[in-house]
Structure formats: C-alpha cells, structure tokens
Amino acid sequence: MGKDGGKGSTTLEVTRTFKLNVPTSSAGENRLKGLEALTSKYGSRVVQPKEDLGCTIHFPELRFVFTGREDGSIAVWNLRSERSMSEAKFLHKHKGAVTCLLALEKGAGATLSPLLLSGSADSTIKLWDPSKVTQKGCEGACVQTLGGHGGTVTEMTRCGDYLLSASTDRTVRLWRTVHSRVATLYPWFELQKTLATCDGWVHSLCYDITHKVGDMGAIYAADSTGAVARFKPRPVEGATRGDRTHLEFDCVQNNGRVATSSPPPLVFRRLHDRGISHVRFLAELSIVLTVAYDNRARLYDSRTGQCLFVIENPHECCFTDVEWDEEHQQIYFIDKYGFFFVYDVQAEGMVFEKKLTNTPLVSIIYDKMLDSVAVSAKDRVEFWRISREVDYNALPGGHCGPVINVQVAMSGGEGSYIFSASLDNTIRVWDPYDMSCLRVLQEDRSEISCMVYSEGKSTLVTGHDNGCIRLWNLDTQSTINLTEHSNTVSCLVTAPLKRNEEFVLTGGFDGKVGIWDVRKKHSVRPHLVTMFEAHPNSEILCLLHDSIKATIITAGNDAVIKVWSATTYELVGEHRGHLEAVICLTLDANFLFSGSEDCSIRVWDSLAKGGTHVKGRTHIKTLQGHQRPVTGIAILEETGHLVSCSLDGSLRIWNYTMGEVLKTFRHKEELRCLAFRPDTNAMLVGTMQDNILLFPLPEDMHQLTRRTSSANSSVPAELKGYEDILEKLEEQEAAELAAAAAEEEEGYSSPDAH
Structure with missing residues (x-):
C-alpha cells in the first residue's frame, strides 16, 4: 500500500470460496488395521505412515x-457438485510419498485427453487417465509406470514431446513420447538419457517459452547446493526451426557441475549459499x-545472471511454494506460518499479505481462468478468489492483534511518520512513502490502550491499562x-494550552482528566500539571x-458529553441525548460531533467561550446509518x-449539513479507528481483525465544499438559523484569539490538582 498505486500499493483482496477436507483413504484404513494387528501380536508400536497432503494440481x-x-x-x-x-x-x-504432479493438456504430445503425471519417493513416475476416475472407483486409471531414477522424483516439466524429471539422485532425466506405438491409446514415454548430473539433490525444474516466433524456451534446474543450471533446447540437425518434437539437449560435465554446450553457455552456476527449493523461469x-x-x-x-531483487520473508521463515501470474505480472508465495504473499514485479515490492491458515501451507496453484489460487495444508485444500477491483488497499505485514489507533504525522521531510498501535502490544512506525515498516516498538510491561504523537515535542505518548503513560524515544526505544x-x-x-507549548x-x-507537561528540560522532567475528576463513577x-x-x-460510558474550561477546569456545559456510551468526538468550527455505541452520530452546537447553553437546544441533528457502534x-x-x-464494517462520508451519506465503503472486518492522510487524500483505518486498510x-468528493451537495444545496430545517450564528461567531473568534494571546503573555494558570 502506498501513494496512489506507487511502491507497495495494491487493491487486492482474497476471499475463500470453498474448502476440500481430506478423509482417510480406504487403503489407509486397511493399513491402520494391519498395523494395529501387528502391534497387538508383537507388543511394540508400529509407526503409521503419514497421510498429510503435499503437491496439488x-x-x-x-x-x-x-x-x-x-x-x-x-x-x-470432482468439483461438479457439492456431493x-x-x-x-x-x-x-505409489509405494512412497507423492512428491510432484504434472498436468498434460489435451493435444500435447499426442494426448487425446488430459492426463496426469505423478512423481514419488518410490523413484517412479506414473501416468494416469483422470477420465477413469468415477463414482464407483479409480480402476484402470494408471496407464504407465516410468522407472529410471534412483531417488525421490522431486519435480517434472514438459518441453514439446519431451518430459524432464528431477530427483534426489542428483540427475535430470529426459523422456520422450514414442510415436511408433500407434496402437496405444495414450502417449508412451521412454527414457532417452540422463540429461545432467548435479552436485546436490535436484529440488526444482522448470521450463518456459516466450511468444516470439522460433523461440525454443529454456529449462532451469536448481539443486541443494544453491546451484542453478540452464539448458537450451534446439532442433536436431535438419529439423524445422520451432519444431519441438525432435530436440537436442547437449550437456557436458565441468568439475562436477552442470554446464550446457548449447549456445548461449551457462550464465550462472552457484546463486545461493544454501540450497534452492524452487526455481521458475519468467x-x-x-x-x-x-x-x-x-x-x-x-x-x-x-541474460547476465545479475541479481535484480531480493525478497525477504517478513516472518523470517522459508517460503514453501511459489506461483507466477503472467497476466498480472505478480508472484504468489506461501510459507510455513500460513501466510499468502503477492509480489508485484512492476511495483518492485510486496503488495499484499494475508494469513490464510494457522497451519503450514505446502502447495499453491494459480488458476488464471478463475483468477483464484488453491492452497493446500496438511489436511485440506482451500480455494481463494482474488478480487482486484476493491475500493480499498490492504497494508501488507502488520499487527497480529486489533489495531486500536492510527495517527498520521505529516510534518514534511524526514519527520513524517505514520504510527499504529495494537493490542498485540506493539507500536509500528511506517514510512509514508511506501508504507514499509521502519521499526516496531514492543511493550512488555502492560497493555497499550491508546496513543498520540506530539509533533511539537516529537514525542510518542502511549496510555496503558495499569494507569501509566509512557513517552517514547523513537531512536532508542527508551521510555519515561x-x-x-x-x-x-x-x-x-x-x-x-500555552503559546508555543x-x-x-x-x-x-x-473518570479523571490529567494535564501533562511532556517537555524534557535539564532541570524539569515531564510531569503532571493538574488532574480533575470529570465523570464520577464513570469511565472516560x-x-x-x-x-x-x-x-x-470529555465523554464516556455515562452517555453525557461535558465541556470544561481549559483554564479553570470548571464545568461550563453538557450535551445529553445519546442512549449509550460515547466513544469518539471531533469538531468542525462551531459544530461538535459525537459517535456512540447507540450506532448514531449526533451534531451539537459547541459552547462558545463564556457562553451558556439553553437546556435542550444544543442538539442539532442525528445522523443515522451505521448498524453497530460508531x-x-x-x-x-x-x-x-x-x-x-x-464495527459494522462500513466507512461513510457525510454531508452533515444535509444529513446525507455521499459515499459508503464496505469491508468484512470490524473497523476500529481512522486517520486522514491529506497528502494522498485517503483514510487509514485500523480493524479488529489486525489489519490496516487504506481507502x-x-x-x-475531494472537490466538494462543506456547504454544497451534488443532490441538494438547500439548508435543512434543523440548521436554519445557525448560518447567521456561525457568521457572528466567526467575527467573535478573531477578537477572542487576540484576547487569548494577551492572556497567555501574562502566564499559564495551573490550579492545584483536585
């Protein structure tokens, strides 16, 4: 998320569409019975093979x-029906774990119908006919078994009529469809040769090709030593350029490392100090x-082997699988903590992150027809639809608890920050440019309950459930x-409260209000100036x-809004009308707004300095629309x-003079707090589900003035008469400002704490 689609920005959301749970197979049940029989016979426990899921297609x-x-x-x-x-x-x-799957599309390599290839820890590759899978069973589905590897088959890829397979026996083997077997219903694969022998286990293999005429593509293999080898297929001598039915893959050994003799030569070999789990060619x-x-x-x-970008997992664990979305130029990652990531190649950064499960994710596939991903954990497969036309952005990599406060401090230059506080007991400091997390402040002694940033003092202040406030040094993370x-x-x-202070x-x-001087001087430490009781027997x-x-x-759970003198701390007025606790307040000139647990927003005539309220006449209007607490x-x-x-998940923009909702944004999560970013004309919203959203x-809307509406520019009856009052009050305010400045010259009044 960032500035208007800049680095880190996204308008993505993923929603789970359905889930496939994995029951115990009949063979697994029979095996379990056999193991129980052996256990009872010999008296020692026999370990049951795991039935966890691995690869998915x-x-x-x-x-x-x-x-x-x-x-x-x-x-x-079969996804054709719920049953x-x-x-x-x-x-x-297979007699060992199934480690990789490959789909053969209809028409590819003399394939008359879609076929499935599976590689296993039993060193074999099997060819399956999915059409043989019926409600009655799967008899006859396996149509060929390919043997040749001496270790686990880790991955397979297809290049024309050729099948390439990688294994922990450190080899890449080449198989070819035999066209002379005309009587067979399925393509018949025969081993041609061992294409390469690598230093370590070959973990990954891939092939891709451009849309350019005559391009033959390239094959990449990666092993456990961190090395990557490239193979360029080329037509055999006399074959037509672009013919992928007769290819050569010439390789030579070079001190135990794979190199290709086909032009261009191998560009890079050892890319990592640690083993490579996946390689993909874009x-x-x-x-x-x-x-x-x-x-x-x-x-x-x-072309050059130069490293362009390094993508780190923010959760400091390994990515477990990866998929490439060519249409949207995005890379999808999953990891063992259950997170799903989207890396945008054009934006050069992570643009989306979401925790999909609480268990490790082991496999991901992307379906471009449905624009969705299927991820598998050890006991289920979940399908998630990607929504790209949402009207909000999700901030990747954030809190793991409800976000209770977001604050924007746009002082310009290096002093600009965005802060967020959460019930996970952390405060995160974000860079406004690309919304990357600059630092995390961890609170270990008490729960964070609120936060504010003092731009004048460049100090972050937090409130806590043990009654204390803390002043944070952002550089050292020390506190007062x-x-x-x-x-x-x-x-x-x-x-x-005082000029320049x-x-x-x-x-x-x-129920008390405290006033604090947070200045740090050589002789005076930050301290409480005064404290007074505002709401006896009630919570502010x-x-x-x-x-x-x-x-x-001030306002609280007694549903009463109270107005106090900022110099004498005396009660000068009250606003009554809410039916439940008042949660939030804001001002616009002489209008006071309050949001409540009664789901309403009320507009009040704020008390003029030195003035008094007439009972029952401070309430101007009630704005209704939210279905849960504001x-x-x-x-x-x-x-x-x-x-x-x-908490109803809606963000609403109001023309309050008309009582109209001009725009409503909706989200499935409960919205907890908000802050406005004037530099990007966007709202930052924290949610109870741990996220920070940008709308x-x-x-x-940004061009509308406060007294006009696209639908109706007339002033409603509730506000008639207040226009004249506003004009008179605006004239008074100029004089009051001058008088207030004169008072401040004489000194700041600080009566004793009550």
Missing part, C-alpha cells in the same frame, strides 16, 4: 483437483526466480513512565481540546465532510 476443464499424499495415494475431488466435492476418491499405486521478462532455504527469494536477469491514573488510560490528545491531556477509566472513553474556545470536552469520526478540513467508521477518497 487443478484440471479446470475436467473440474478435478488432485493432491499427492505422504502415504503414496493421490486424493481426487462429489465432499467425497474424495483415491489413486493407489521467459517474457527474462527473469529467473529462485526460492532458497535462507528465507529469501531472488530475481535474476537470465508517568503514573497518576488509578485505572486504564483510555484516551490521549495534545493541546496547545503543547501539553498532553489524558482521560481514564477512573474520549476527549478533545477546543483551542478556539479554550475548552476541554468507533471513529473525523472532519476533512479542506472540504468539511464528516467521515465515520463502525482512497474519490477525487470528485
């Missing part, structure tokens, strides 16, 4: 899903992608702890400071629109 045209298992069977699902999806069939021929981009056991993936220029509240500090705001206001579950949930009217506004509200200063978020605001 999808046949879209047949609507079949095949998954290899560690017990040597292949689970088969067939719930009843997996099993192919039983032919159209001339890029080789490698995934290694050092928790990194790398992109290389296939101040404790005065007797219960959770629930809210924090900054307030310029910014103070911090705190509200707590003890939100507060704000009105610098123009010199008032402090958790955050903010004013867009340039246009005057009100923005609100709620770009419409440009036409």
